Amino acid sequence: MSRVVITGGAGFLGSHLCERALAEGHEVVCVDNLVTGRLENVKHLLHRDDFELVEHDVSKPYEIEGAVDYILHFASPASPIDYLELPIQTLKVGSLGTHNSLGLAKAKGARFFLASTSEVYGDPLEHPQKETYWGNVNPVGPRGVYDEAKRFAEAMTMAYHRYHGVDVRIVRIFNTYGPRMRLRDGRVVPAFVQQALTGEPMTVFGEGRQTRSFCYVSDLIEGIWRLLMSDLPLPCNIGNPHEMTILEFAETIKAAVGSSSPIVFKPLPVDDPHTRQPDITQAREKLGWEPKVSLAEGLRSTIEYFRAALEEQGAFAGKARV
Numbered sequence: 001m002s003r004v005v006i007t008g009g010a011g012f013l014g015s016h017l018c019e020r021a022l023a024e025g026h027e028v029v030c031v032d033n034l035v036t037g038r039l040e041n042v043k044h045l046l047h048r049d050d051f052e053l054v055e056h057d058v059s060k061p062y063e064i065e066g067a068v069d070y071i072l073h074f075a076s077p078a079s080p081i082d083y084l085e086l087p088i089q090t091l092k093v094g095s096l097g098t099h100n101s102l103g104l105a106k107a108k109g110a111r112f113f114l115a116s117t118s119e120v121y122g123d124p125l126e127h128p129q130k131e132t133y134w135g136n137v138n139p140v141g142p143r144g145v146y147d148e149a150k151r152f153a154e155a156m157t158m159a160y161h162r163y164h165g166v167d168v169r170i171v172r173i174f175n176t177y178g179p180r181m182r183l184r185d186g187r188v189v190p191a192f193v194q195q196a197l198t199g200e201p202m203t204v205f206g207e208g209r210q211t212r213s214f215c216y217v218s219d220l221i222e223g224i225w226r227l228l229m230s231d232l233p234l235p236c237n238i239g240n241p242h243e244m245t246i247l248e249f250a251e252t253i254k255a256a257v258g259s260s261s262p263i264v265f266k267p268l269p270v271d272d273p274h275t276r277q278p279d280i281t282q283a284r285e286k287l288g289w290e291p292k293v294s295l296a297e298g299l300r301s302t303i304e305y306f307r308a309a310l311e312e313q314g315a316f317a318g319k320a321r322v
């Protein structure tokens with residue numbers, strides 16, 4: 001049995017990853033300060049002998065007793081609303097948090113796996129984005145706190161690999177959605193689904209002509225697991241290449257919910273990337289991975305999840321349920 005440390009393990013992706021690691025027969029130590037994650041995401045795992053939750057801010061040095069085989073560094077605010085509210089913490093967890101986690105990997109002789117992002121490509125001038133593209137990021141814009149933290153994290157990871165011989169993997173995750181996203185984390189999927197379900201106006205930013213490519217969480221976790229077990233030290237894109245405009249996406253969610261919410265237009269946030277689509281040739285060829293879950297299927301389970309979450313909060317009290 002191997003022992004896996006997952007930073008950010010109580011978040012949306014981290015909690016699915018904890019489950020996957022346990023299902024693969026590993027022991028899991030989840031390290032999370034719950035700044036954007038929730039205890040509820042891992043509550044069902046707390047009774048297990050092979051699962052441990054350590055509440056800690058990984059931007060501060062930390063130690064884990066005993067052997068560790070893998071360190072998966074997923075801790076970081078990830079929604080634009082979260083990282084704009086927590087700019088310094090975001091820069092710290094991408095820099096100091098990555099440094100501390102790499103130091104732990106080096107001390108334990110563990111493989112280090114970094115959760116990076118398509119945001120390292122910024123507002124891309126190459127389309128779709130291949131791993132060889134260096135990106136177009138505004139370092140001093142509001143989103144720079146996240147993009148540059150992740151770019152630094154990649155550089156630090158490669159330095160530990162080259163200088164200290166640490167075994168590393170880097171995944172560049174493209175927009176992923178599914179159950180356990182926070183209802184009000186501000187990302188487009190929870191925002192549109194909640195608005196559609198409650199009959200509120202659906203807030204499309206700009207004219208909605210910017211594009212994104214949405215990957216369902218189970219596909220992403222499968223890609224991450226294959227990359228973790230591969231021998232690829234250089235960054236690998238994992239995402240769904242099915243690209244659409246945000247306006248089309250709003251209309252798709254509205255139809256999937258059967259909602260009568262109006263679509264309204266709000267100002268486009270500063271530096272919001274115009275396009276985003278992963279080139280997944282490397283993942284296809286080297287990991288034998290590609291996404292399997294259609295948007296319709298993925299949205300179905302996500303809508304059910306948010307419907308239940310809203311019901312629990314009494315959001316439909318006195319209102320017709322969509």
Ligand code: NAD
Pocket residue numbers: 007008009010011012013014031032033034035036037038056057058059073074075076077078079093097115116117118172173174175176177
């Ligand atoms: P999330 O906010 O749900 O999860 C992040 C987790 O990290 C939370 O549980 C939070 O409490 C924890 N955390 C943050 N700072 C911490 C710190 N200093 N110490 C300890 N724990 C800390 O977000 P998510 O969508 O699950 O994202 C997880 C990771 O994947 C992030 O690194 C994010 O940058 C990356 N990512 C996600 C997406 C996506 O579409 N979901 C896309 C690209 C990259």
Ligand code: UDP
Pocket residue numbers: 079080175186187188189191192203204205206210212246268269272273
């Ligand atoms: N977006 C939107 N309405 C919302 C939230 C987001 O139109 O209520 C847009 C946002 O401007 C961006 C896209 O949806 O173009 C994806 O936003 P998200 O915050 O989910 O992630 P990003 O890809 O920007 O990191």
